[in-house]
Amino acid sequence: MRAPIDTIPAPEFLPRLRWLNIDGRRLRMSALRGRPVLIEFFDFCRPNSIRTLPYTKAWHERYGSHEAGLQVIGIAEDSVGHVRAFLARMPLDYPVLLAGTAHP
Numbered sequence: 698m699r700a701p702i703d704t705i706p707a708p709e710f711l712p713r714l715r716w717l718n719i720d721g722r723r724l725r726m727s728a729l730r731g732r733p734v735l736i737e738f739f740d741f742c743r744p745n746s747i748r749t750l751p752y753t754k755a756w757h758e759r760y761g762s763h764e765a766g767l768q769v770i771g772i773a774e775d776s777v778g779h780v781r782a783f784l785a786r787m788p789l790d791y792p793v794l795l796a797g798t799a800h801p
């Protein structure tokens with residue numbers, strides 16, 4: 698038997714973590730209730746991560762275009778400077794969370 702979807706809430710992201718691509722705002726999982734969410738953990742130094750990013754980006758563009766559409770969240774663990782440089786080379790339109798970098 699499958700549990701109803703509304704009884705399995707996703708935990709919120711920690712408030713001290715840094716986000717990129719969302720203009721200084723903070724993304725809350727509670728705001729995404731009822732939407733499909735794809736969380737992609739990537740490391741821009743690993744070839745397998747680099748190979749999947751174009752597919753994830755295409756899914757975001759194709760299925761995330763309306764209010765109830767797919768929300769893609771990228772999670773990278775590295776310094777802000779390295780991830781910003783990577784995003785300049787391979788622009789992603791979805792939010793990216795820097796898991797290893799907290800606000801002071």
